[in-house]
Amino acid sequence: MARPPRYDTSLLLDAAVRLAAEGGPAAVTMAAVAKAVGAPSGSVYHRFPSRSALMAEVWLRTVERFQEGYVAVLTASGDPGQAAVAASRHVVAWSRTHREETALLLHGPEAFGRGAWSPEQAERADAGNRRLFGRIAALAAELGARHPAQTERVALALVDLPLALVRRHVRGGGLLPAHAEQLAADSTALLLSDL
């Protein structure tokens, strides 16, 4: 009943991810996305009502893909200590196999215009974060955390620490060294040893 799409949403988002990874969020212009897939700019506006809608979607799709795998690892193991270390290791391993998406995520949602997102998109981002933090808080409780400060330390050990390790290497444009997973796992275990 209608002409079949030639430049569909995911194709445009793929191009946007590539552009963001190479030149940062500022390089993701509607014109650049259109050019990257060989479409006129009008076709991009046919899929996304505005640039900030596109930016939001690029961010959300990427972060949701990451969080899906991360939460799965977090809840896979029965032993909370093992789950924690596996999660930390997973962050590094995922970054290794998803270089462009990692480079994108390291910029953070603000760089993708978070302030201008639609309420629905902002809520999607919040929901993902709530879900993630909820799991981490539950794990922290299993590990014996009783004060908010202890829960924060668990979050630091499970998310921020491996991310910091990844950032150090990816920001310089380099590859992650082979021992990065081990370093992340060891560091996380150490931070949780004294909870």
Next chain:
Amino acid sequence: MARPPRYDTSLLLDAAVRLAAEGGPAAVTMAAVAKAVGAPSGSVYHRFPSRSALMAEVWLRTVERFQEGYVAVLTASGDPGQAAVAASRHVVAWSRTHREETALLLHGPEAFGRGAWSPEQAERADAGNRRLFGRIAALAAELGARHPAQTERVALALVDLPLALVRRHVRGGGLLPAHAEQLAADSTALLLSDL
């Protein structure tokens, strides 16, 4: 012998820092800087030959101010373990008292157009980083590190970890909680305990 300056370099850089902290590096346009200090755009170009020269200078001045204090703390104490913990604590404390500059630094040099800097400016950035990493490597050696992987762990504990803690709170626009310094110090000490 000449007309006295009305908008001097540091005044323009101050405005640029404010703009970057509020709206990210993209908000630092020549027009915005000029407007912020009430000058015509020509006066900004009188001080800086191009936008990227301004961006580089904003970044360099800020990062050099931070590194100055950090290196001082790092080398102040005789005991390497104490120096390490003090350095970690200093990162958090400095962030608390320098909110705008912290927000700026968290974006990283690439966001300030590092690729387009002049060779002299790029070298200034490199020299600062070499100096900092040199001190950390020396401290790592004092702490008993023998392999590069161990030195990396020290860098993680002394720089990336406290920065990650700061990032978590500042990125959301919030204030650092009162116990942040303590958490940074404890975490750093734990990571170094098993070197």
Next chain:
DNA sequence: TCCGTTTTGGAGAGGTCTCTCTATTTAATT
């Protein structure tokens, strides 16, 4: 007082980006 130098003040050329609008194409359905 006059000169030389630095700086201001401001207009505007040229480029890029966002977004709009309309005409045309395409293929499934009738």
Next chain:
DNA sequence: AATTAAATAGAGAGACCTCTCCAAAACGGA
């Protein structure tokens, strides 16, 4: 074959930004 909904194709208006250029202003020194 005619109809119809969805999608492409592309031109262009309007905003903003970088950077240039030149005249006017302000001060110290001769």
